[in-house]
Amino acid sequence: MKTSFERGAPHRFSLNGETMGSRYTAVFYGPAGTDLALIGADLFAAVDRVDRHMSTWNRDSDLCRLNRAPEQAWMAIPTDLAEVLETALQVGLDSDGAFDIGVGELVDAWGFGPAPRCAGAPVLAGKEGACRPAFSRLEVDRAGARVRKHAPIAIDLSAIAKGYGVDQLARCLDGHGIANYLVGIDGEMRARGAKPEGEAWAVALEKPSVGVREVGGVMELRDMAIATSGDYRRCVTIDGKRYSHTMAPALQQPLSNTLAAVTVLAATCMLADAWATALLVAGERAGVALACARGIDALFLVREGGGVREVLVLDARVQQLA
Template identity: 65%
Template sequence: MKTCSEPASALRRYSLNGATMGGRYSAVFYAPDGIDAPAIGASLFAAVDRVDRQMSTWNPASDLCRLNAAPEHAWLAVPAELAEVLDTGVRIGLQSMGAFDIGVGALVARWGFGPAQQRDTLPASPHCPAGASLDIDRAGGRVRKRAPVALDLSGIAKGYGVDRLADCLDGWGVTRYLVGIDGEMRARGCKSNGEAWAVALEKPVYGVREVAGVIELQDAAIATSGDYPRWVDIAGTRYAHTMHPTLQQPVSNRLAAVTVLASTCMLADAWATALLVLGERDGLALARERGMNALFVLRDGDRLQEILVLGGALSEPN
């Protein structure tokens, strides 16, 4: 069992949670007795609510929806956080050979995973990658579309929200915490008894919540992308919610799930999606090439096969 610094028995355990982004956020942390827990709870909610209000595709008033509705070639002022996530999404898209693409909004809607939740049977229009469709001026706080692209940040926004939870607790001087939104988690330090944080890995089984194993997390973030949490059934065939940008359809390969460890949850979230799209061959090759830490779970008939890639460094290679 991993341990970190000396135990701090004088610290009290706090647990706060709430609804956000169609799921729930949570924060478990150790701090001195008497800390203003209600104020921390309010600031945690404000942190994730700000991300949701900026990046939701389900809220027509969100900054992302405003950008999607904006005319082409017109600069639109956007919050700094949204510009950061867009910029990171485009960069990871390039680094993943287009496997991660925040420009899949039209595909998501067409396959029934968008706000309408109804599959569009119309023929698909040509897919326009976000990297070729956006100008992002982070210094000026503005974004311009060069082509008719529909942006969707579901593969990166929750991870970014987890990072904002972490920043919130950092701002309160908390140095021992585990924060998360659904299955995306980030840890700092350890528990008050010196043990590392334990995070359960879900078994990738359709319609069943079952623990496959536990990983000890310390000063790192973790995210999982899989074919099992959300899908649609069309004529007896199950289609996962993750889109393959090039094929313009849901991902269909032997990978059941990919879990990634990184320095931030935004990176872990996006790269888990990218590796799932790339599949067992190209995904494994890219993870090894980039020195990533990832767990691939493959479906082999009724069996599950695990392949672990350990690159050592948690920070993203340039």
């Protein structure tokens, strides 16, 4: 773990480390004498707990145990996993299945999970129950911290667990009495308060370019979370054709529509993360309509004529920006 310290009052601190195949960061302001070692250990413990409970890459994780569990039998799970599963199923319902955590087998088949990719372009659409949404195959008892499967399902939480991890970083700093911070894992971020001069926290938005990381804009955050889903960061090429890592559950194949990316603002990063994926899958027209109907503030980047057109949904109203 690396730390940095800048003199001045109030003091600026920065902590970061590795988690979930990426890096977490925490930038915050506090008084001199702040116990960085203690806060750093708590931050790591917070994201490590999420990784141990929800990773598909660790066969000993609680999620992998759930994926191996028999059907119709209740299984005890950690309370945080129950919270994430319940939220995921609700977003699945609210998005009419655009967000679906039951795509684990599909993710593996296309080479985006821990299992080796199938040769050629896999076809799973014909498998029994493959297109049934997760909310019809999984039952979560959050109060009892237990879950059971009503049908075969391979769960993948990669489109929501990272956002939840960011929320745990925020919760950790809240617990230490820190009122002004910006925390994140990769591009999923959550802010509280402001900088000492009253400035909002600035978060860079990437251009939707494959293989290149360039800043396409900046968004200011105050007491808000932000997450982006796109078709440009992770992809696989099969027989000369590029496929995005985001799956279209109804089609049982990688997503292919006009959207390059969707950025969502929400009260929690877990919700921002899940809804960014849901709106990306829903597509330009249905996604924009869904954001308006649900009161979700979102920026859509639409591929058009070799360029990108921006569509902003703010306060349930649509604005064409470019």
